[in-house]
Structure formats: structure tokens, C-alpha cells
Amino acid sequence: MPIISYREALNAALREEMQRDESVFLMGEEVGHYQGAYKVSQGLLEEFSERRVVDTPIAELGFSGVGVGAAMVGLRPIIEFMSFNFSLVAIDQIINHAAKMYQMSAGQYNIPMVFRGPSGPAVQVGAQHSQSFESYYCYVPGLKVVCPSTPADAKGLLKTAIRDDNPVVFLESELLYNATGEVPEGEHLVPFGKADIKRPGKEVTLIAWSKMVEVVLDAAKELEALGIDAEVIDPRSLRPLDTDALVESVKKTGRCVIVEVGWSMCGLGAEIAFQLQRECLDYLDAPVERVTSDDVPMPYAKNLEQEVMPQVKDIVAAVKHVLYLD
Amino acid sequence: MSSSADIRIEPDTPENLEATTEEELLPLYRTMLSIRRMEEASAKAYSVGKIGGFLHLAIGQEAVCTGAVAALRPEDYVTATYREHGHIYARGASARSILAEMWGKKTGVVKGLGGSMHMFSKELNFLGGHGIVGGHVPIGVGAAFKAKYQGEKRVSTVFFGDGSVTIGGFAEGLALAALWKLPVVFICENNQYSMGTPLHRTTAAPDLTQRALAYDMDRDRFDGDDVIKVKRRVALAVERARETNRPTLIEVRTYRFRGHSMSDPGLYRTREEVAEWKKGDPLVRAKRRLIEELGVDEDKITAIAAEVKEEIADAVRFADTSPVSDSYFPYVLKE
Numbered sequence: 001m002p003i004i005s006y007r008e009a010l011n012a013a014l015r016e017e018m019q020r021d022e023s024v025f026l027m028g029e030e031v032g033h034y035q036g037a038y039k040v041s042q043g044l045l046e047e048f049s050e051r052r053v054v055d056t057p058i059a060e061l062g063f064s065g066v067g068v069g070a071a072m073v074g075l076r077p078i079i080e081f082m083s084f085n086f087s088l089v090a091i092d093q094i095i096n097h098a099a100k101m102y103q104m105s106a107g108q109y110n111i112p113m114v115f116r117g118p119s120g121p122a123v124q125v126g127a128q129h130s131q132s133f134e135s136y137y138c139y140v141p142g143l144k145v146v147c148p149s150t151p152a153d154a155k156g157l158l159k160t161a162i163r164d165d166n167p168v169v170f171l172e173s174e175l176l177y178n179a180t181g182e183v184p185e186g187e188h189l190v191p192f193g194k195a196d197i198k199r200p201g202k203e204v205t206l207i208a209w210s211k212m213v214e215v216v217l218d219a220a221k222e223l224e225a226l227g228i229d230a231e232v233i234d235p236r237s238l239r240p241l242d243t244d245a246l247v248e249s250v251k252k253t254g255r256c257v258i259v260e261v262g263w264s265m266c267g268l269g270a271e272i273a274f275q276l277q278r279e280c281l282d283y284l285d286a287p288v289e290r291v292t293s294d295d296v297p298m299p300y301a302k303n304l305e306q307e308v309m310p311q312v313k314d315i316v317a318a319v320k321h322v323l324y325l326d
Numbered sequence: 327m328s329s330s331a332d333i334r335i336e337p338d339t340p341e342n343l344e345a346t347t348e349e350e351l352l353p354l355y356r357t358m359l360s361i362r363r364m365e366e367a368s369a370k371a372y373s374v375g376k377i378g379g380f381l382h383l384a385i386g387q388e389a390v391c392t393g394a395v396a397a398l399r400p401e402d403y404v405t406a407t408y409r410e411h412g413h414i415y416a417r418g419a420s421a422r423s424i425l426a427e428m429w430g431k432k433t434g435v436v437k438g439l440g441g442s443m444h445m446f447s448k449e450l451n452f453l454g455g456h457g458i459v460g461g462h463v464p465i466g467v468g469a470a471f472k473a474k475y476q477g478e479k480r481v482s483t484v485f486f487g488d489g490s491v492t493i494g495g496f497a498e499g500l501a502l503a504a505l506w507k508l509p510v511v512f513i514c515e516n517n518q519y520s521m522g523t524p525l526h527r528t529t530a531a532p533d534l535t536q537r538a539l540a541y542d543m544d545r546d547r548f549d550g551d552d553v554i555k556v557k558r559r560v561a562l563a564v565e566r567a568r569e570t571n572r573p574t575l576i577e578v579r580t581y582r583f584r585g586h587s588m589s590d591p592g593l594y595r596t597r598e599e600v601a602e603w604k605k606g607d608p609l610v611r612a613k614r615r616l617i618e619e620l621g622v623d624e625d626k627i628t629a630i631a632a633e634v635k636e637e638i639a640d641a642v643r644f645a646d647t648s649p650v651s652d653s654y655f656p657y658v659l660k661e
Binding site: 025041051056057059061062063064066067068069070072073074075077089092093096101103104105106108109110121139141142144165166191226 | 403405436437439440444446448451453454455456457461462463464465466467468469470471472473475476482494495497498499501502505618654655656657658659660
């Protein structure tokens with residue numbers, strides 16, 4: 001199996017789906033002639049022309065709405081946000097229009113559409129470019145939310161998202177664009193709602209997605225050195241959420257730490273913790289613990305940024321806490 | 327009603343633009359009358375609690391939706407606001423399905439899931455029924471994007487009020503349509519008020535079509551008292567869009583005789599002002615043209631009024647006796 005980057009895997013998914021279905025088009029800032037702000041759309045303009053790789057002016061609300069309208073009447077738009085932070089000026093289209101259209105029209109107009117781009121902290125890009133958006137969008141019925149953590153999942157989930165008949169919020173990680181891994185060539189579809197056990201273990205369940213999977217796997221290695229056997233699960237799609245797989249793991253280990261790079265208050269981890277306590281109360285040997293970013297807008301200075309985000313040491317400490325080893 | 331500010335930007339418009347015939351005007355008069363009676367019936371139903379939530383009536387503005395929709399082909403798209411009962415009716419939805427929707431019944435045009443503000447019909451290429459002011463403008467542009475993408479000769483029309491022109495969705499929708507040369511006609515129904523705030527307190531530029539200049543877009547501006555005038559002027563823009571992909575911003579000046587919604591007594595405007603605008607009632611004008619200009623027998627018009635009365639009475643009975651809406655889950659996500 002070829003080893004390619006997360007960026008190349010996304011590019012392959014876009015190319016293959018655009019080859020497969022003429023109604024699929026890509027629209028966003030710098031996606032065409034510039035070849036993508038993060039080069040995810042490299043080469044697509046040359047292959048598919050300006051008709052299907054559409055550069056836009058800076059008008060996220062406008063071009064997101066154009067996507068919703070085009071989706072209502074039969075196209076399958078992929079809207080790229082250069083950063084998901086900019087989706088905030090288009091959130092009316094995502095929440096008020098894309099997510100509600102199928103229900104408001106009593107099933108007459110579905111929205112087969114993908115909103116994609118990098119979400120979460122990058123490196124020292126400051127408060128307005130470092131936010132994580134999964135909790136914002138997971139809140140909304142009518143949306144699906146996906147967060148790939150590996151190149152193979154990036155390709156397989158994006159292909160699934162493009163073929164989905166509903167609006168999908170597809171959250172990439174800028175910090176993962178250069179990450180490499182084995183990716184199947186051609187038809188490779190990863191279904192939504194199916195968690196992936198990244199590392200089997202017996203004593204504690206660690207739940208993480210997107211870039212945090214890497215950090216949690218590093219923590220699991222450190223825990224192994226301490227004689228603690230951790231299971232790591234990546235839900236991959238957050239809405240729908242594979243609650244069954246998470247419950248099964250926690251019933252086995254009896255302990256759980258949820259790690260997310262977003263903030264704690266109303267974060268997705270709080271919802272997962274709620275579902276786990278409801279389903280696993282009799283199996284839990286300790287309250288579910290969470291590791292999140294600190295409750296502050298992201299500072300610029302490198303040392304401060306590191307301090308805000310979940311670190312291996314924070315995860316190790318949380319695991320020790322649920323094992324009553326601290 | 328006429329006004330010195332009634333400027334027309336269109337060049338080379340034939341002089342007989344507003345000439346008409348009985349065959350053309352009579353059905354349009356009937357449509358306008360049905361819309362008015364339907365909305366009067368809904369106001370009555372609202373007052374006794376058969377309709378809940380918000381109810382925004384377009385009484386006084388009927389010539390705009392009726393005339394504009396008459397300029398379209400069935401394959402063209404229509405996107406509208408929450409004041410859209412007339413638009414979907416003019417497009418072909420039955421009074422039964424519209425009133426049943428407001429009643430929250432299963433037989434409504436969207437099965438009681440949308441209500442007064444959110445009506446849709448795929449069959450009629452009617453794209454809503456939207457409650458976020460200006461948010462639907464880019465959606466109508468998206469329908470035009472698809473038409474051009476597929477090489478279809480279809481036009482997308484977007485209706486909105488004067489309150490929309492200050493919000494981002496309007497500006498971005500126009501900017502993209504002009505940039506990409508999309509077949510859209512933007513139709514601003516300027517009814518003089520954003521809810522209770524008059525135009526002069528919401529914008530420094532009272533000619534709303536000036537906004538088109540910034541996008542190098544064609545524009546037109548006229549009064550919405552005459553349904554034939556609306557149809558003709560919109561048709562010019564629609565055919566230009568169809569043939570050349572050039573979008574147009576149209577401002578039709580009109581007036582709603584009722585409040586913004588049922589909860590609005592309209593205390594921000596004088597009785598004299600309302601009375602003055604009522605002189606330009608599009609129904610009165612159409613009736614006068616039929617009788618005085620086209621020599622239509624008054625009995626014929628009386629007979630139409632009777633038919634419309636029965637049409638709406640039947641729709642009310644249908645809404646009253648239809649089963650309540652019973653399910654909301656199948657439509658959250660498409661399987």
C-alpha cells in the first residue's frame with residue numbers, strides 16, 4: 001500500500017470523486033489558481049477546469065449559500081474554508097439553511113454538500129485562527145461531523161462525505177496535513193459512525209479524535225512504560241457517534257479519559273462522558289475524566305500555546321488519576 | 327402609485343410596455359384576488375388560534391409576486407422570504423395546501439413542518455420560504471450557478487424586502503452573481519418598512535438599485551401598483567438573464583396594508599399615509615383596467631370574485647378537517 005500524506009490523501013479523495021461524479025465541484029478561496037492555501041486542491045484546476053474548481057472572492061457567507069442553493073437543485077458542492085475559523089461568518093448558511101432544509105421542506109430538498117477545511121490549533125496562529133469547531137457543529141441536528149486523524153481515514157471519510165446526501169462538516173487538522181501513512185489506492189470508503197480502535201488495552205479507555213489521537217498514542221506508550229495498558233479509540237465521525245464501541249470499551253476497562261483540543265465548557269467530551277455514565281455506571285471504577293485545552297483564547301507565544309493544549313503529561317496525569325495512582 | 331422618483335434604467339423599452347388584453351390580465355387579477363382572500367382568511371384564522379407562531383401578510387403587495395412569477399417559465403426557480411404565501415400560490419400551489427400548512431396539518435405543502443414562513447415545493451421549483459433576512463439571497467444565486475453549470479437556460483429569481491439590503495447575504499449574493507455572470511433576477515419588494523423602521527432610517531441611499539452599480543449589474547426600479555407593469559419589467563430582466571447570463575437588481579416600490587406581522591398594530595405610520603398608499607391598491611387598479619380600458623363586463627368580474635370566495639372557503643374547510651401533522655423524524659437526515 002502506498003504511503004502518502006494526509007494532504008495527498010484528501011487530494012486523492014477529491015480527484016477520485018470529481019472523476020466519478022460530474023455534479024461534484026469544489027469552491028472556495030484560493031482553491032484553483034493558487035492550488036489551495038494548504039495545497040489540498042493541488043492540480044485539480046488543471047484536471048477539472050474553472051467550471052468545477054471555483055475560486056471565490058472573500059465571501060464565506062455568500063459562497064456557502066451558493067453551495068446550499070446549488071445542492072438544493074442537484075449539484076454536490078464541496079465548500080472549502082481556508083480555515084474553519086472563517087466558517088463563523090458563514091455559520092448562518094450551515095446551521096440555518098443547510099442543516100434545516102431537508103426538514104423544513106418535508107423531505108423535498110436534501111443538501112448533499114461538504115463543508116471542509118482545517119480546524120483546531122496550528123502553530124502560533126493566535127486566538128482567531130486556532131479554534132476547534134466540532135462542538136459547535138455537533139450540536140446541530142441535520143449535520144454530520146467528521147474528524148479524520150490519519151491519511152487513510154482522511155481519504156476514506158472524505159469520499160464517504162462527498163457521497164452522503166446530507167450536509168457534512170469535515171474538519172481537517174492543519175497539523176496533520178504533512179502526516180504520512182498507508183492509504184489504499186482507488187475505492188476506499190470509511191463509513192460514518194464506526195469508531196476505530198487504534199490500540200487495544202485493558203486498564204483504561206482513552207478517547208480522542210483528529211490531531212489528539214497522535215498525542216494520546218504517545219501518552220499510551222509512556223503509560224505502557226509505567227505498566228499501564230491503555231486502549232485508544234478514535235470515533236472518527238462525531239455525529240453520528242459510535243457510542244456502542246465507546247461503551248463496549250469502557251465496560252471492559254472500567255475507566256475512561258476523553259481528550260479533546262477544544263475547550264471544556266460544553267465540549268463534545270462532556271456529552272460523551274454523559275452517555276458513558278448513563279450506559280456504563282455499574283462498570284465504572286472511577287468518574288470519567290477529561291483533558292481539554294485551557295479555558296482561554298489561544299495565546300500566540302509558543303510556550304504559552306503548548307501550555308494551553310493537552311500534552312502527553314496531562315493525559316498521563318489524568319490516567320493516573322482515574323487509576324487512583326496520583 | 328406614480329412618483330417623480332420612478333426612474334427606469336432599461337433602455338429602448340417599447341412604449342406599449344403596459345398594454346394588455348383581457349386574456350392576460352383577467353387570470354392575473356384572479357390570482358391576486360385569491361392571494362388577498364387567502365391572506366384575509368389566514369388573518370381571521372390566526373385571530374382564533376388556528377394558526378400559530380408568526381404570520382406575515384403581503385396584502386397590498388400582490389402585484390409584485392403575481393406579476394413577477396407570470397414572467398417566468400415553469401423550469402425557472404423562485405426563492406422567497408417568510409412573506410411568501412402569494413409567491414408559492416402564484417407559482418401554482420393550491421390554497422388548500424397553503425392554508426393547511428399554516429394550520430399545521432399533514433396535508434400542508436410541507437406537511438406542517440414549515441408553517442407560514444417555510445413553504446417549499448420541488449415540483450414547482452419553489453426553493454422556500456426563508457426566515458433569516460437576506461440569508462436566502464445566496465441560495466437563489468446557487469440555483470442560478472447550477473443552471474449555468476449544467477448549461478441550462480433557466481433563470482433564478484430571488485425575492486426579498488427592503489430590510490434585506492443592509493445585510494451581508496444580500497451584498498455577497500449580488501457580488502457573486504455579478505462576478506460569475508449568473509442568470510439571476512433579484513427582486514426587492516420595497517414596502518417602505520423594515521418591520522417598524524422606515525427606509526430613511528435604515529439606509530442613506532433611498533434608491534436601492536444604486537447598489538447594483540457597485541457590481542456593474544443591470545438595474546430597474548418602478549412602482550408595484552400595476553401587475554402588467556411588474557410582469558413586463560421583470561420579463562425584460564428574466565429574458566436578459568436567460569439569454570446573456572446578466573443578473574439584474576430590481577426594486578419594486580410597494581406597500582403592505584397590514585402590519586409587519588399579526589402582532590404589529592402599525593403604530594409607526596399614520597392613517598393618512600396608509601390611506602394614500604391604498605389609492606394604489608393593485609387589485610383596484612387591475613379591476614379598473616379590466617372594466618374601463620378593456621371593456622370587460624362587470625358581471626364577469628363578480629363571477630370571478632364568487633369563484634375565488636368558494637376556492638378559499640373550500641381551502642379553509644380542507645385545512646379545518648385535515649389530520650394534524652404527526653411526524654417530524656423522517657426528514658432530519660436523508661437515509
